[in-house]
Amino acid sequence: MKPVREEIRAEESLNRVTAEAVYAKYCSPLFNAAAMDGIAVVSERTKGASEAEPMTLRPGEDFVVVDTGDPIRNPYDAVIMAEDLMEQEDGSVRITQAAASWQHVRPIGEDIVAGEMLIPSKHRIRPIDIGVLLAGGITRVEVFKLPTVAIFPTGTEIIEPGQEPEEGDIIESNSRMFEAMVRENGGVPHRFAPIADDYEKLKNSIAEAAKTYDMVIVNAGSSAGTEDFTVHILRELGEVYIHGVAIKPGKPVILAKVNGKPVIGLPGYPVSAYINFENFVIPVLRKMNGETGTAVPVVDAVISRRLVSSLKHREYVRVKVGRVDGKVVASPLARGAGAAMSLVRADGFCVIPQSSEGVEAGEPVKVELYRTMEEIDHTVVAIGSHDLILDVISDLMPDLYPGNYLSSTHVGSMGGLMALRRGEAHLAPTHLLDEETGVYNVSYLKRLFPSPWLW
Amino acid sequence: MKPVREEIRAEESLNRVTAEAVYAKYCSPLFNAAAMDGIAVVSERTKGASEAEPMTLRPGEDFVVVDTGDPIRNPYDAVIMAEDLMEQEDGSVRITQAAASWQHVRPIGEDIVAGEMLIPSKHRIRPIDIGVLLAGGITRVEVFKLPTVAIFPTGTEIIEPGQEPEEGDIIESNSRMFEAMVRENGGVPHRFAPIADDYEKLKNSIAEAAKTYDMVIVNAGSSAGTEDFTVHILRELGEVYIHGVAIKPGKPVILAKVNGKPVIGLPGYPVSAYINFENFVIPVLRKMNGETGTAVPVVDAVISRRLVSSLKHREYVRVKVGRVDGKVVASPLARGAGAAMSLVRADGFCVIPQSSEGVEAGEPVKVELYRTMEEIDHTVVAIGSHDLILDVISDLMPDLYPGNYLSSTHVGSMGGLMALRRGEAHLAPTHLLDEETGVYNVSYLKRLFPSPWLW
Numbered sequence: 068m069k070p071v072r073e074e075i076r077a078e079e080s081l082n083r084v085t086a087e088a089v090y091a092k093y094c095s096p097l098f099n100a101a102a103m104d105g106i107a108v109v110s111e112r113t114k115g116a117s118e119a120e121p122m123t124l125r126p127g128e129d130f131v132v133v134d135t136g137d138p139i140r141n142p143y144d145a146v147i148m149a150e151d152l153m154e155q156e157d158g159s160v161r162i163t164q165a166a167a168s169w170q171h172v173r174p175i176g177e178d179i180v181a182g183e184m185l186i187p188s189k190h191r192i193r194p195i196d197i198g199v200l201l202a203g204g205i206t207r208v209e210v211f212k213l214p215t216v217a218i219f220p221t222g223t224e225i226i227e228p229g230q231e232p233e234e235g236d237i238i239e240s241n242s243r244m245f246e247a248m249v250r251e252n253g254g255v256p257h258r259f260a261p262i263a264d265d266y267e268k269l270k271n272s273i274a275e276a277a278k279t280y281d282m283v284i285v286n287a288g289s290s291a292g293t294e295d296f297t298v299h300i301l302r303e304l305g306e307v308y309i310h311g312v313a314i315k316p317g318k319p320v321i322l323a324k325v326n327g328k329p330v331i332g333l334p335g336y337p338v339s340a341y342i343n344f345e346n347f348v349i350p351v352l353r354k355m356n357g358e359t360g361t362a363v364p365v366v367d368a369v370i371s372r373r374l375v376s377s378l379k380h381r382e383y384v385r386v387k388v389g390r391v392d393g394k395v396v397a398s399p400l401a402r403g404a405g406a407a408m409s410l411v412r413a414d415g416f417c418v419i420p421q422s423s424e425g426v427e428a429g430e431p432v433k434v435e436l437y438r439t440m441e442e443i444d445h446t447v448v449a450i451g452s453h454d455l456i457l458d459v460i461s462d463l464m465p466d467l468y469p470g471n472y473l474s475s476t477h478v479g480s481m482g483g484l485m486a487l488r489r490g491e492a493h494l495a496p497t498h499l500l501d502e503e504t505g506v507y508n509v510s511y512l513k514r515l516f517p518s519p520w521l522w
Numbered sequence: 523m524k525p526v527r528e529e530i531r532a533e534e535s536l537n538r539v540t541a542e543a544v545y546a547k548y549c550s551p552l553f554n555a556a557a558m559d560g561i562a563v564v565s566e567r568t569k570g571a572s573e574a575e576p577m578t579l580r581p582g583e584d585f586v587v588v589d590t591g592d593p594i595r596n597p598y599d600a601v602i603m604a605e606d607l608m609e610q611e612d613g614s615v616r617i618t619q620a621a622a623s624w625q626h627v628r629p630i631g632e633d634i635v636a637g638e639m640l641i642p643s644k645h646r647i648r649p650i651d652i653g654v655l656l657a658g659g660i661t662r663v664e665v666f667k668l669p670t671v672a673i674f675p676t677g678t679e680i681i682e683p684g685q686e687p688e689e690g691d692i693i694e695s696n697s698r699m700f701e702a703m704v705r706e707n708g709g710v711p712h713r714f715a716p717i718a719d720d721y722e723k724l725k726n727s728i729a730e731a732a733k734t735y736d737m738v739i740v741n742a743g744s745s746a747g748t749e750d751f752t753v754h755i756l757r758e759l760g761e762v763y764i765h766g767v768a769i770k771p772g773k774p775v776i777l778a779k780v781n782g783k784p785v786i787g788l789p790g791y792p793v794s795a796y797i798n799f800e801n802f803v804i805p806v807l808r809k810m811n812g813e814t815g816t817a818v819p820v821v822d823a824v825i826s827r828r829l830v831s832s833l834k835h836r837e838y839v840r841v842k843v844g845r846v847d848g849k850v851v852a853s854p855l856a857r858g859a860g861a862a863m864s865l866v867r868a869d870g871f872c873v874i875p876q877s878s879e880g881v882e883a884g885e886p887v888k889v890e891l892y893r894t895m896e897e898i899d900h901t902v903v904a905i906g907s908h909d910l911i912l913d914v915i916s917d918l919m920p921d922l923y924p925g926n927y928l929s930s931t932h933v934g935s936m937g938g939l940m941a942l943r944r945g946e947a948h949l950a951p952t953h954l955l956d957e958e959t960g961v962y963n964v965s966y967l968k969r970l971f972p973s974p975w976l977w
Contacts, residue, residue, distance in 0.1 A: 077683070078698040081705060088917045096860070098689045136679055136790065138690045178792075178860050184913045186866065189920040194702035195865045198792055201683040201695035202862060224591055228532070228656040234553045235593045240656035243533040247649035250536060335591065337633075337653055364896045405551070405633050407657060410650045411641065441819050458639045462543045465644040 070357040071212040071281075077200040080192045083210040084253070084357045087188045092204030094176035099139040103171040106130040106152065106160065107143035110168040121153070121161040130160070139172050146171035179203045189357055211357035216249045217276035217283045218242050220261040221269060221297070222335070225287075227261065241286050241333070241340050245348075248341075252349050253356040254282075270300045277304070277325040281355060284348065285321075287335035297321060297332045305330065313380040313421055316404035317342040336404035342383050342416075368397040368434045370417065371450070371491045372478070375425040385413035387476045388434055389448030389493070396491040397434050398450055398476045414438050414474070429489065442472060449475040451483020451495035484515050525812040526667040526736075532655040535647045538665040539708070539812045542643045547659030549631035554594045558626040561585040561607065561615065562598035565623040576608070576616040585615070594627050601626035634658045644812055666812035669709045672731035672738045673697050675716040676724060676752070677790070680742075682716065696741050696788070696795050700803075703796075707804050708811040709737075725755045732759070732781040736810060739803065740776075742790035752776060752787045760785065768835040768876055771859035772797040791859035797838050797871075823852040823889045825872065826905070826946045827933070830880040840868035842931045843889055844903030844948070851946040852889050853905055853931045869893050869929070884944065897927060904930040906938020906950035939970050 072086040101107065108130045116122035124130045133139065133146060145166040153161040179185070185203050186196050192208070200208060220242040228238055242258050249256035257280065262269050269285075276283045285297050298321050301307050305325035312320050316339040321332030329351055333340045368388060376382045385406075386397040397417050400409040415436040419425065426432055436443075449457055453475070461473040475496075478486070483495030501510040513522050527541040556562065563585045571577035579585045588594065588601060600621040608616040634640070640658050641651050647663070655663060675697040683693055697713050704711035712735065717724050724740075731738045740752050753776050756762050760780035767775050771794040776787030784806055788795045823843060831837045840861075841852035852872050855864040870891040874880065881887055891898075904912055908930070916928040930951075933941070938950030956965040968977045 078701065081702040088913075093687065093693070095693075095862070097687050097691065097693075102860075136692055140689075173858075173860055177858070178862050183863075184917070185863075187913070187917040189917075194699045194706060195792075195796060195862065197702050198695045198699035198796075199862050199866050201698055202693055202792070204683075204687075204693065206684045228659075229661045232548065232552050232659075234595075236552065237591055238548070238550075238552075238657055238659065240653045243656055244649045244653035246533065247536040247652050251649060337650075337657070341650060341653075364894060403628075403632070405557075405628055407550070407633055407650065407654050408638075408640075411654050439819060458543075458642070462639070462642040 070355050072209055073212045074207050074209050077197055077206050077208050080197060080200075080208050080210060081194065082253070083192050083208075083213075085186060085188050085190045085192065086209040086211050086357060089185045089200060089205055089208060091179045091181050091183050091185050091199075093179070093202075094181045095179035095199075095202045096136075096173050096175060096177060099175050100173045101133040101135055101137045101139055101146045101171065102173045103146055103148045104134050105132075105146050105148040105150075105171065107133045107137075107139050108145050108147055108166050109142050110145040110166045110170070113145075113147075113162060113165040116162045116165050118163045121163045123155070123159050123161050125159045144168055144172070191358070211355070213253055213255045214281040214352055214355035215255045215257065215279075216245075216352070217280040218245050218249070218256055218258045219269070219272060219276070219283070219285045220259070220287070221264065221285060222261065222287050223263045225261050241335065241337060244337070244341070245284055245286065245333075245344060248344055248348070249352065252352045253358070254352045264296075266296055266300065269297070270304065273300060273325060273330065274304055277328045277330060280328065282328060282348075282351065283325070283330040285330065285332045286340065287333075301325065301330055301332070312343075312346075314342065314346065315377075315380040315382045316402075317346070317383070318380070320347055322347060334404075337407040338385075338410055339404045341407075341410060363435045363437075364440075366395055366415075366434050366436050366440065368395040368417070368432055369429055369491075370426050370432045371396050371398040371486055371489070372428045372482075373425065374399055374417075374419065376419040376423060378421065378424060381421045382419040384417045384419060385409045386415055386417045386434060387412065387448070387474050388414040388436065388438070388443050389446050389474055390444050391448055391493060392490045394490070395434075395443070396448065397432055398448075398478075398486070398491070400476065412476075414443065445470055446472040446474050448491070448493045449473060449483075449496060450478055450486040450492035451497050452480040453477035454496045454498075457496060481511075484511065488515055525810050527664055528667045529662050529664050532652055532661050532663050535652060535655075535663050535665060536649065537708070538647050538663075538668075540641055540643050540645045540647065541664040541666050541812060544640045544655060544660055544663055546634045546636050546638045546640050546654075548634070548657075549636045550634035550654075550657045551591075551628050551630060551632060554630050555628045556588040556590055556592045556594055556601045556626065557628045558601050558603045559589050560587075560601050560603040560605075560626065562588045562592075562594050563600055563602055563621050564597050565600040565621045565625070568600075568602075568617060568620045571617045571620050573618045576618045578610070578614050578616050580614045599623055599627070646813070666810070669736040669807055669810035670734075671704045671709045671711050671807070672735040673700050673704070673711055673713045674724070674727060674731070674738070674740045675714070675742070676719065676740060677716065677742050678718045680716050696790065696792060699792070699796070700739055700741065700788075700799060703799055703803070704807065707807045708813070709807045719751075721751055721755065724752070725759065728755060728780060728785065729759055732783045732785060735783065737783060737803075737806065738780070738785040740785065740787045741795065742788075756780065756785055756787070767798075767801075769797065769801065770832075770835040770837045771857075772801070772838070773835070775802055777802060789859075792862040793840075793865055794859045796862075796865060818890045818892075819895075821850055821870075821889050821891050821895065823850040823872070823887055824884050824946075825881050825887045826851050826853040826941055826944070827883045827937070828880065829854055829872075829874065831874040831878060833876065833879060836876045837874040839872045839874060840864045841870055841872045841889060842867065842903070842929050843869040843891065843893070843898050844901050844929055845899050846903055846948055847945045849945070850889075850898070851903065852887060853903075853933075853941070853946070855931065867931075869898065900925055901927040901929050903946070903948045904928060904938075904951060905933060905941040905947035906952050907935040908932035909951040909953075912951060936966075939966065943970055 225239040246256040301323040309322040480497040487495040680694040701711040756778040764777040935952040
């Protein structure tokens with residue numbers, strides 16, 4: 068798991084992580100250079116020039132014409148801008164002001180001094196870094212090798228996307244999500260074709276991959292069902308460190324080592340797979356990548372409704388996040404391990420520690436955020452009934468109001484009105500029929516939002 | 523400049539931007555499915571089972587064995603977990619509790635309902651989105667085409683990186699920085715070999731590129747020097763809208779259109795080039811990409827020293843940013859257009875509007891941030907003399923204290939002590955010799971930080 072280094076061309080190093088600090092080979096500028104278009108002069112010799120007594124300078128003798136970036140050679144030590152010259156017909160120029168020594172000259176090494184540290188180690192290379200590396204004479208840079216990751220989808224019930232599914236078939240999508248997650252975290256994924264539940268075939272495939280790749284991911288087959296023999300294979304091939312963790316969703320994870328390589332078994336439910344990937348695969352990838360530290364920002368929020376959790380596990384509750392009346396509100400979404408759409412809709416996770424039995428509505432929570440607070444501050448929060456028009460409005464927002472968003476959470480009409488009353492939503496779509504009067508909504512609003520001047 | 527659409531495979535759509543909302547083709551799950559390993563039963567028939575009166579169920583007749591994900595077919599409507607079964611020798615099982623109708627069954631469409639919007643338009647596709655697209659039966663997705671960008675470095679004085687420079691040579695690095703910036707903003711760069719200052723050759727190259735590429739960038743040759751004929755070429759080939767803007771650094775920019783394509787001339791100084799790229803190229807790339815809104819977060823800070831600016835232009839001052847004693851402090855770095863290293867070291871830009879003549883030390887400013895506040899809150903701010911040991915410590919920080927950083931700004935020993943006194947630095951490297959006593963620092967500290975118990 069120690070990061071491996073490789074040397075690559077500086078111009079191809081975008082987003083790679085430096086294995087060591089990089090020091091400049093050359094100065095920049097490499098020589099005293101003109102900072103303006105004009106003429107190079109000897110400042111000493113211009114003394115005395117004034118509006119009243121202009122001085123005439125002769126080409127070759129008193130000055131040379133320079134463009135920005137041209138070298139300023141001995142004995143010249145200053146540049147007079149083209150705008151400040153009066154050109155004469157004979158090629159000479161007149162000046163009305165003396166030049167200060169080193170005016171409009173960029174001295175050698177002004178930007179970069181040879182031997183100076185250009186970028187530190189463990190640094191993700193940005194476009195500007197590529198610029199200074201090359202300007203400082205560095206053409207190759209030592210970075211951490213991108214770890215290669217083999218991904219094995221398994222199971223007899225799975226079919227490839229695009230095939231017409233029959234009852235009992237499950238479209239294989241997790242491995243494609245993993246591929247993308249590996250890429251996002253600086254790895255190179257290789258997704259293999261699905262392997263049916265065949266003990267020998269899976270065993271050989273894993274053994275082979277553990278020779279070639281830096282990490283192996285086996286998807287599904289990590290729970291305790293009849294066909295779930297991944298853990299047995301891994302015990303046979305290497306060492307299994309952990310089988311099952313106290314995280315929900317995400318319990319059935321396998322952490323093993325085969326041929327010195329980490330092999331990670333992930334569960335089949337998409338949300339469990341995603342959360343386990345975040346908790347167990349990404350830290351390893353980042354380590355292999357040479358990157359340390361974590362990046363997910365955490366914000367303080369209040370939870371919009373009661374959440375009960377068990378002491379048996381740490382729970383990851385997907386939430387929508389919005390700012391209403393100055394406070395940051397987290398609204399829980401569906402909690403099932405199969406509810407992939409709740410992940411698509413989420414702005415982050417509210418993590419309930421194993422030691423907690425839950426939180427009451429309005430209580431403070433920590434939220435691991437997947438959007439910027441900037442975006443969240445520009446989001447209209449709708450909580451209530453699921454009106455499809457909200458999806459359409461949300462879709463139109465980027466065109467109509469660039470930089471603004473609509474977030475809608477579906478908890479039913481009454482739940483929405485309650486959230487509105489608690490100051491946790493900007494608007495609440497509602498369609499509650501009063502069966503006595505046959506009129507929608509009004510009687511409910513009168514009751515929940517009593518007002519002497521509205522009703 | 524209208525974004526162009528293309529259809530690509532869903533599994534290759536990471537980070538692409540949707541041209542339209544995508545709706546599910548299939549439900550997920552596709553059928554009522556077991557949520558647990560166990561047996562499928564008819565809940566009605568298990569009524570009455572209890573600890574006191576266990577009930578025996580016979581295979582085929584009363585139940586079928588199911589694994590998680592298996593279809594639950596008529597007449598079965600519930601699953602009893604394997605853990606709750608007492609298996610008998612004859613293959614029958616005994617249960618001690620009745621099954622509730624639909625217990626441990628994921629109903630068809632629980633996660634995704636066919637016809638439901640999976641992801642909106644103008645949405646940057648994430649790994650989880652790829653998962654739900656495939657699970658919802660979508661294998662191809664309509665996204666905006668990545669704009670192609672031709673990049674022309676120009677000038678007789680430039681040499682390619684890796685060549686041994688002689689006096690007067692400038693190592694060409696801007697075009698490689700542009701390549702990386704184009705990639706980061708969702709474009710496909712094509713960098714051409716440098717073109718010497720040859721009017722006809724450059725003209726033909728730009729005319730040709732404007733036929734094939736979505737955008738053309740010409741580097742250097744946008745100021746008013748003798749060899750700067752880019753603007754003349756562009757007037758000949760198409761229409762020049764703007765030549766020069768009131769931005770510092772960054773004044774000499776050319777915005778033109780040739781053959782309906784944007785052609786942008788950028789100045790040669792790296793900082794000017796970078797700021798102009800940010801202001802004039804990125805918005806166009808994002809537009810072509812289908813993305814709207816801006817992303818750079820802005821924070822309120824106080825400036826650590828006086829900044830004088832001219833009413834002639836809007837000025838972009840590079841700053842280091844840190845949090846000291848609860849307040850966010852921005853420390854200005856070198857301001858020259860050639861100071862590329864100041865960009866490498868910067869945490870963001872403090873933008874001084876054209877209408878302002880500057881700000882006094884301690885006054886509030888807005889800072890466009892290039893790092894997260896999370897990182898800034900974990901940064902030790904050193905202001906003062908440039909001690910190389912600080913570079914080394916900064917380099918070691920990720921290993922020694924992951925997630926923590928050291929930022930050092932060099933304003934001289936006395937400047938550092940003043941910043942410390944104003945509460946704008948955590949530490950100030952200093953080496954001030956008291957010539958009277960021959961002792962470093964102490965007399966200065968006694969004067970600047972009078973304290974009855976320290977001295």
